[in-house]
Amino acid sequence: MCGLSKTRQKVPRKLRTRCPLIPTALFYFISLLLHRRRLRYCCWLLLLGSGNITNVRCCVRRCCPLRTTMARCLLLLSTIAVACTCFTSPSHHWRSRRKCTTTDSFVCSASVQKDDATATSHLSQLHSRFQNYRTQPFHAPNIERVFLLSDLHCDYSENREWLSNLTTTDEVNNCSAEKTMILIAGDVSHDLQILRWTFQTLKQTFAEVAFVPGNHELWLDKAADEGDQCADSIDKIERIIRICVEEDIHIGPVKVGSLWIVPLLSWHHISFDSEPPICSESWGGIPTASRTVRIGADYRKTVWPHPMTPLDDSVAQFMDTLNDVILDFDNIDEWDKDATILTFSHFLPRVELLPEKRYLSLPSLPACSGSTFLESRLRELNKKVSRKTVGDRPIQHLHAFGHSHLAYDLTIEDVRYVHAPLAYPREWEQRRRSLEIGTMAGDQSHRRFPVSIWEKNNNFPSEWLGGWWSKYYTIMQREPHRTKELAPWVARRFKQRSSGSGKVEDFDHVKMEMKHKLQHPSHWSAKGTWYAEKETMKEKKQNAS
Numbered sequence: 079m080c081g082l083s084k085t086r087q088k089v090p091r092k093l094r095t096r097c098p099l100i101p102t103a104l105f106y107f108i109s110l111l112l113h114r115r116r117l118r119y120c121c122w123l124l125l126l127g128s129g130n131i132t133n134v135r136c137c138v139r140r141c142c143p144l145r146t147t148m149a150r151c152l153l154l155l156s157t158i159a160v161a162c163t164c165f166t167s168p169s170h171h172w173r174s175r176r177k178c179t180t181t182d183s184f185v186c187s188a189s190v191q192k193d194d195a196t197a198t199s200h201l202s203q204l205h206s207r208f209q210n211y212r213t214q215p216f217h218a219p220n221i222e223r224v225f226l227l228s229d230l231h232c233d234y235s236e237n238r239e240w241l242s243n244l245t246t247t248d249e250v251n252n253c254s255a256e257k258t259m260i261l262i263a264g265d266v267s268h269d270l271q272i273l274r275w276t277f278q279t280l281k282q283t284f285a286e287v288a289f290v291p292g293n294h295e296l297w298l299d300k301a302a303d304e305g306d307q308c309a310d311s312i313d314k315i316e317r318i319i320r321i322c323v324e325e326d327i328h329i330g331p332v333k334v335g336s337l338w339i340v341p342l343l344s345w346h347h348i349s350f351d352s353e354p355p356i357c358s359e360s361w362g363g364i365p366t367a368s369r370t371v372r373i374g375a376d377y378r379k380t381v382w383p384h385p386m387t388p389l390d391d392s393v394a395q396f397m398d399t400l401n402d403v404i405l406d407f408d409n410i411d412e413w414d415k416d417a418t419i420l421t422f423s424h425f426l427p428r429v430e431l432l433p434e435k436r437y438l439s440l441p442s443l444p445a446c447s448g449s450t451f452l453e454s455r456l457r458e459l460n461k462k463v464s465r466k467t468v469g470d471r472p473i474q475h476l477h478a479f480g481h482s483h484l485a486y487d488l489t490i491e492d493v494r495y496v497h498a499p500l501a502y503p504r505e506w507e508q509r510r511r512s513l514e515i516g517t518m519a520g521d522q523s524h525r526r527f528p529v530s531i532w533e534k535n536n537n538f539p540s541e542w543l544g545g546w547w548s549k550y551y552t553i554m555q556r557e558p559h560r561t562k563e564l565a566p567w568v569a570r571r572f573k574q575r576s577s578g579s580g581k582v583e584d585f586d587h588v589k590m591e592m593k594h595k596l597q598h599p600s601h602w603s604a605k606g607t608w609y610a611e612k613e614t615m616k617e618k619k620q621n622a623s
Contacts, residue, residue, distance in 0.1 A: 208403045211319050213330025221259045221334045225528035228263030228480030229499040232272050236503040260284045263480035264292025264424030268299050277325040288328040290341040292424035297379040310381040342423040344452040347394035351444040353558035360562040360580025362573040367445035398451035422478035427453035437565045485515035485545035498529040515544040
């Protein structure tokens with residue numbers, strides 16, 4: 079120790095000042111405690127900089143009598159970093175993952191049972207917070223038309239301007255504003271002030287507004303939520319519901335004639351992705367499903383109380399059970415024989431409502447897109463009504479969703495799924511064709527209007543509304559087992575491994591095959607829908623005339 083201290087005294091003061099090892103390590107441990115990845119990366123960049131490496135190596139050789147090399151020093155720092163990252167995991171403490179030995183198995187099992195009981199009681203307390211917001215069915219007999227819109231993203235000034243100029247007139251929509259209703263399927267804004275402004279603007283245009291929150295609403299942004307005092311995302315949900323009550327926005331069942339409108343809360347979970355991943359031996363650089371969830375904004379900007387974590391199904395299950403607390407299904411005893419159901423949520427209920435992984439810019443995106451709990455609830459509601467045929471197929475249940483920013487109109491197992499997003503302004507410039515559906519179409523934003531999905535005399539739309547990918551899967555078979563291929567626009571983002579058998583799909587050939595099958599409806603996919611055939615025949619007649 080004495081020799082080491084003498085050696086340290088010989089180190090020039092200027093060199094000790096320039097050495098970034100101590101302050102960088104301090105900032106790194108602060109980043110671990112605060113769970114800030116960007117600060118952690120900046121610390122590593124500071125350490126690995128060319129000038130800093132020289133300073134660190136020089137300082138180590140002068141201060142340490144063992145003359146440790148730079149490689150060993152970096153190895154030691156990496157080991158400490160990995161150990162600290164494991165011990166300060168944001169979701170699970172390392173002590174909870176300790177294996178039980180034979181001697182303390184009884185104590186460990188008792189501790190686990192105590193933790194489970196505590197977690198159950200805590201969830202019950204969270205549920206009890208929403209008992210005051212339990213809603214009775216609302217009757218709106220004057221409504222003659224229901225519109226749909228999702229993913230408004232009013233944080234963008236272009237979308238706020240579009241919403242401000244939105245008007246409902248007899249000339250445009252053949253229906254007065256007092257007889258219209260709109261469904262908003264989430265992702266309005268994480269800023270509660272913008273959310274309230276959106277509700278007030280919609281109430282000036284439509285007589286009734288129904289809303290279900292998305293993932294953006296549950297983000298905790300210090301700049302936006304200053305003064306709101308939201309400790310976690312559960313507080314944010316309660317605050318959003320309170321705003322809906324104050325602004326007369328429906329969060330519960332609404333009865334419009336023979337139509338039941340039911341908003342459903344949901345959240346995404348990793349096990350929703352039931353299709354095989356892209357082969358890692360063929361393509362490199364594609365993050366895994368769990369990695370996609372960790373790097374996503376929902377993981378970084380939401381806070382969930384123990385024992386819930388977005389890394390498993392706990393959050394999605396809690397949000398699903400919250401429907402039983404808020405929605406008064408017990409008092410809904412008016413299910414008519416001719417009743418139809420219109421449910422809507424933000425997240426996807428089925429993985430088939432997304433393109434296959436080889437067509438997605440991020441192939442692991444389905445891991446944070448939908449909920450299987452949501453699909454199970456849809457099937458339970460679907461049993462409450464009798465079959466009603468429209469055309470030659472039974473269509474008595476329509477479910478509207480959001481989140482994917484891909485227009486859809488597809489029927490799967492007697493439930494019609496529709497997605498009509500407003501999306502980001504840049505997306506309309508980059509890929510307008512994948513967003514267009516019904517009246518939400520055109521290169522000029524002022525000509526777009528929310529999609530009409532129900533009318534008093536005609537019920538659900540009798541014709542196919544649109545959506546490029548829903549048209550694709552109406553004609554083509556879904557082949558998720560093709561995990562070694564990527565579409566051209568996806569292959570540019572990742573590295574093709576020479577050792578694997580990965581290849582780029584010839585999408586021009588796919589378009590030609592799709593065009594050929596379009597002329598022969600008998601060769602369509604088994605999920606081909608009758609209303610898509612009607613639309614195709616109409617296009618043929620227009621081309622012939």
